[in-house]
Amino acid sequence: MSKKSLWWVLLTVPVLFLGTTTAKAVEYGELVEDEVCLPTAPIISSGRSVEIPCGPWVFKNTEDPVFKYMRDTGWISHERYFAVSDQTGKNWIEPADAVLNRRKDIDWNRYLKTGLRLPDWLDLGLEQRSRIESYDHPWRVSQVPGDGAPDTQVPLRSRVRFGLGGNGPVRFLFEGNDSRSFLLSGAEGSFRDTTMVNEFDILQLFGALKLDNVLGTGLRTDFHFGRMTMDVGNRRMIARNDFRNTSNSFDGFHWLIGREKLWQVRAFVVEPVIRLMEQMDQQNKNTLFWGTYFEGQHFPWFQMDAYYLGLNDIRVANVANHRTYSTFGGRLYKNPKPGELDYEIETTWQFGHRGVTDHFAYFQHLDLGYMFNVRWTPRLLFHFDYASGDRKPGDSQDESFDTLFGARNFEYMPTSIWGPFYRANLWSPGWRLIITPNPSWILEVKHRVWYLAQSKDFFGQSGLRDPTGNSGSSLGQDVQLRARWAVNKNLDFDAGYVHWFKGSYFDSPTILAEMPTGGNKDSDYFYFQMRIRI
Amino acid sequence: MILRLLTACVVILVTMAGTPAFAEPVLVAVAANFIPPFRELAIEFEKATGHQLKVAGGSSGNFYAQIKHGAPFDIFFSADAERPKLLEDEGLGVKDTRFTYAIGRLVLWSPNADLIKGVETLRAKQYKKLAIANPKTAPYGVAAMQTMQKLELWESLQPQIVMGENLGQTMGFIESGNAQLGFVALSQVMDAKFKDKGSRWEVPTTLHEPINQDVILLTKGQKNPGAKALLEFVGSPPAKAIIERFGYELK
Numbered sequence: 192m193s194k195k196s197l198w199w200v201l202l203t204v205p206v207l208f209l210g211t212t213t214a215k216a217v218e219y220g221e222l223v224e225d226e227v228c229l230p231t232a233p234i235i236s237s238g239r240s241v242e243i244p245c246g247p248w249v250f251k252n253t254e255d256p257v258f259k260y261m262r263d264t265g266w267i268s269h270e271r272y273f274a275v276s277d278q279t280g281k282n283w284i285e286p287a288d289a290v291l292n293r294r295k296d297i298d299w300n301r302y303l304k305t306g307l308r309l310p311d312w313l314d315l316g317l318e319q320r321s322r323i324e325s326y327d328h329p330w331r332v333s334q335v336p337g338d339g340a341p342d343t344q345v346p347l348r349s350r351v352r353f354g355l356g357g358n359g360p361v362r363f364l365f366e367g368n369d370s371r372s373f374l375l376s377g378a379e380g381s382f383r384d385t386t387m388v389n390e391f392d393i394l395q396l397f398g399a400l401k402l403d404n405v406l407g408t409g410l411r412t413d414f415h416f417g418r419m420t421m422d423v424g425n426r427r428m429i430a431r432n433d434f435r436n437t438s439n440s441f442d443g444f445h446w447l448i449g450r451e452k453l454w455q456v457r458a459f460v461v462e463p464v465i466r467l468m469e470q471m472d473q474q475n476k477n478t479l480f481w482g483t484y485f486e487g488q489h490f491p492w493f494q495m496d497a498y499y500l501g502l503n504d505i506r507v508a509n510v511a512n513h514r515t516y517s518t519f520g521g522r523l524y525k526n527p528k529p530g531e532l533d534y535e536i537e538t539t540w541q542f543g544h545r546g547v548t549d550h551f552a553y554f555q556h557l558d559l560g561y562m563f564n565v566r567w568t569p570r571l572l573f574h575f576d577y578a579s580g581d582r583k584p585g586d587s588q589d590e591s592f593d594t595l596f597g598a599r600n601f602e603y604m605p606t607s608i609w610g611p612f613y614r615a616n617l618w619s620p621g622w623r624l625i626i627t628p629n630p631s632w633i634l635e636v637k638h639r640v641w642y643l644a645q646s647k648d649f650f651g652q653s654g655l656r657d658p659t660g661n662s663g664s665s666l667g668q669d670v671q672l673r674a675r676w677a678v679n680k681n682l683d684f685d686a687g688y689v690h691w692f693k694g695s696y697f698d699s700p701t702i703l704a705e706m707p708t709g710g711n712k713d714s715d716y717f718y719f720q721m722r723i724r725i
Numbered sequence: 726m727i728l729r730l731l732t733a734c735v736v737i738l739v740t741m742a743g744t745p746a747f748a749e750p751v752l753v754a755v756a757a758n759f760i761p762p763f764r765e766l767a768i769e770f771e772k773a774t775g776h777q778l779k780v781a782g783g784s785s786g787n788f789y790a791q792i793k794h795g796a797p798f799d800i801f802f803s804a805d806a807e808r809p810k811l812l813e814d815e816g817l818g819v820k821d822t823r824f825t826y827a828i829g830r831l832v833l834w835s836p837n838a839d840l841i842k843g844v845e846t847l848r849a850k851q852y853k854k855l856a857i858a859n860p861k862t863a864p865y866g867v868a869a870m871q872t873m874q875k876l877e878l879w880e881s882l883q884p885q886i887v888m889g890e891n892l893g894q895t896m897g898f899i900e901s902g903n904a905q906l907g908f909v910a911l912s913q914v915m916d917a918k919f920k921d922k923g924s925r926w927e928v929p930t931t932l933h934e935p936i937n938q939d940v941i942l943l944t945k946g947q948k949n950p951g952a953k954a955l956l957e958f959v960g961s962p963p964a965k966a967i968i969e970r971f972g973y974e975l976k
Binding site (some may be wrong): 250407 | 742751761779839
């Protein structure tokens with residue numbers, strides 16, 4: 192055989208290989224016109240402005256690329272591919288904590304589980320969040336000596352979920368959590384406590400019983416027993432913290448009954464878990480938290496929550512810090528919709544004792560919003576909050592509101608190493624603009640003005656206080672920018688910036704003496720984070 | 726020289742053998758209720774012919790509007806017989822390619838395993854709400870209405886009837902307990918999620934007009950060999966077996 196002939200034969204091999212490869216797998220998606228034309232005169236149909244598609248037509252694949260890759264490479268069968276792809280919406284295989292926590296925190300494509308070919312009755316999920324954040328001019332008493340230097344940290348949060356039981360009536364869930372933070376500017380002056388660090392611990396560990404159709408009534412009921420996290424109502428009093436690097440969890444019993452999307456009642460008796468930074472978290476029998484919470488969604492314009500929460504926290508040696516409260520509250524709201532007004536009113540009242548003094552405090556919240564029925568559906572929202580403060584420190588009455596186990600990032604500002612403002616001794620008006628260029632992107636700008644409700648009481652949990660009240664109550668104002676991009680349920684990015692124009696309160700001699708040097712100067716905060724879930 | 730010629734022939738033959746992989750894909754519009762069986766059909770079709778499919782699932786009404794607006798679908802599997810006929814009359818579908826690929830079956834279903842004993846359950850009215858799809862928009866709603874009219878229950882059941890905009894919403898009413906039972910498609914109840922759950926009464930086809938689901942080759946697909954092959958494949962015995970297994974009847 193000549194050399195030329197040999198080359199011909201060799202060239203034939205790849206062509207032969209290419210020619211006999213199997214056809215590309217079936218693709219699923221939608222046919223859409225790639226561009227949208229806005230009519231010269233607005234056309235309104237069913238209350239919504241009409242956009243006219245104007246081609247060209249393109250086929251957009253709507254399949255999850257990772258599942259599709261597994262199928263196309265033969266790693267999973269077609270049948271399994273369809274089964275896992277269908278596990279959305281009503282077909283979601285809900286984990287055992289579905290009625291305890293927000294769905295967006297626990298629902299993602301289980302790539303790892305699918306890749307390992309695990310059965311539906313077994314759940315396995317991993318989550319890792321990395322963030323870099325920094326702020327300057329610390330103001331907290333605990334941060335002396337801060338000297339105005341920036342506090343820059345890299346908080347890392349890793350979680351693993353392991354569940355048994357699928358959609359069945361008896362289920363089990365373990366969720367491990369590891370939160371740690373690397374200091375980039377040295378330990379001195381850095382903000383570091385159990386809200387940032389909780390190494391290698393158990394976040395959830397419980398057994399659950401679910402009954403879908405109690406005695407043929409169509410009602411669903413769930414019982415949970417063990418360690419759990421909870422998101423209740425709008426999360427102002429009880430939350431599974433998300434932005435914060437660590438989360439509250441509770442040991443005890445939780446019961447829920449209701450009709451999906453119509454009403455539900457929950458009741459619980461738990462011991463809040465005492466987080467420890469480097470040791471295993473602890474239970475403490477001297478802390479008990481209990482309550483009942485009703486949610487009704489019968490009328491879209493008039494959705495209603497009503498709740499009672501009890502707390503008996505006598506675990507610390509200092510009697511002055513004992514908390515024995517009853518908290519009563521109610522919430523009326525309407526969810527935002529394009530072209531409609533929306534609102535939220537929450538009122539909360541606290542009675543009981545703080546130490547040996549009587550405790551009477553309250554919190555009032557108002558949101559008024561409007562979502563414009565145009566592209567990107569901008570929503571303009573006005574906020575107002577009032578959380579009572581102690582009028583006369585040292586008297587027989589304590590009036591400083593306690594937000595219990597609530598979250599703050601969703602309406603105040605990022606928490607983590609930042610978050611100066613609490614629902615305690617505060618009043619604050621403000622506005623926020625939220626736009627959604629597409630379902631994957633959310634952009635926000637917010638502006639709020641902050642005042643102490645009572646000038647003689649503490650400022651949040653900063654440790655700052657002027658018992659004379661001469662420092663006034665002006666805490667300043669802040670402007671916040673935030674951008675979120677969810678590539679899909681498994682990968683998202685979040686970035687934000689806040690500038691806090693500090694008020695005259697921080698320039699008073701009393702407060703200046705308590706703060707780190709430079710604490711009265713305006714503070715800038717920024718963060719960038721990535722979360723991946725498999 | 727002979728070796729070169731032989732090699733060239735092999736190359737040409739092999740390349741030809743692989744042509745389906747590079748042929749124009751078939752763009753298929755499939756009514757949402759038929760997506761589960763179509764997935765299996767697509768796999769078998771691809772194995773048998775090598776043609777590539779691009780599948781869009783959705784409501785027949787939307788597809789009809791899209792096709793009229795110039796959407797370049799090759800073939801349309803509708804949830805009814807009306808829209809394919811309209812497309813044919815409007816010159817957007819190829820004449821004499823339209824046929825009934827499946828006949829939907831209506832079923833009275835409840836998640837409560839003890840509730841439905843048969844037609845007597847419907848007559849006894851021992852339930853608060855009965856869900857049906859809106860007869861104005863859904864063929865299965867029309868069939869439910871005809872069934873109750875034939876049983877002389879349509880008027881008396883009016884206070885208890887709740888209407889979903891489509892079959893999915895109707896099933897949602899029943900699933901959530903807002904209605905204790907309802908008329909849905911047998912193919913929905915055959916889904917893995919509901920199979921062997923609850924109680925049901927399969928409505929005899931004598932009680933309502935047949936729920937014919939028609940397919941039609943569209944003018945854009947006339948020159949696509951894959952589209953014609955798919956149309957033929959749907960009428961083949963393996964395809965019919967899959968369709969029947971998902972709770973549909975055949976003509």
